[in-house]
Amino acid sequence: MNNFDSLEEPVVLSPERRKRGRCKEHHKREIQKKIKYSGDGKVPRIGCIHTAGRNTALCHADQLTDADIATNAKKFYETPSKVAQDQFILNLLEVGEPHRRRKKVENHDSQKTRNVEVKYTLLTEDHPRKVKVCKATFIKVLGEHSLISSLFFQ
Numbered sequence: 001m002n003n004f005d006s007l008e009e010p011v012v013l014s015p016e017r018r019k020r021g022r023c024k025e026h027h028k029r030e031i032q033k034k035i036k037y038s039g040d041g042k043v044p045r046i047g048c049i050h051t052a053g054r055n056t057a058l059c060h061a062d063q064l065t066d067a068d069i070a071t072n073a074k075k076f077y078e079t080p081s082k083v084a085q086d087q088f089i090l091n092l093l094e095v096g097e098p099h100r101r102r103k104k105v106e107n108h109d110s111q112k113t114r115n116v117e118v119k120y121t122l123l124t125e126d127h128p129r130k131v132k133v134c135k136a137t138f139i140k141v142l143g144e145h146s147l148i149s150s151l152f153f154q
Helices: 028-036 066-077 082-092 135-142 146-152
Strands: 093-096 117-123 130-133
Touching (some): 066 082, 066 135, 082 117, 117 135, 130 135
Antiparallel strands (some): 093 117, 117 130
């Protein structure tokens, strides 16, 4: 039988790990996030039929060129980080209070009262200028995104 009581050699911990460290970017969930927030295979396009004669105050999508649409999609997807994409979306939105409230229904219980008005804009190639667009075009150009979905489908 072995007797280890007589050993006086101290145990020394090595500074190196014995196991390989985790690389979080290779996890399955992280790979799925990168695919979800990248613009691969998504074709941006105008999602409405508004022209200069119809609803001109609402949507000016007919003023956007194909280069403008491609520029918006490129700037949105150039960083696959969700936080950066959320910031880009928030820079294109103008949120405020409604200017007027109309009484549409006699029964006030069935009428929705909205306290927020959202205006959607897209960038043009001459960058400081933004073009006001409708919700459908905004979604089609930037694609389905979690922040967009949470704003629209509450």
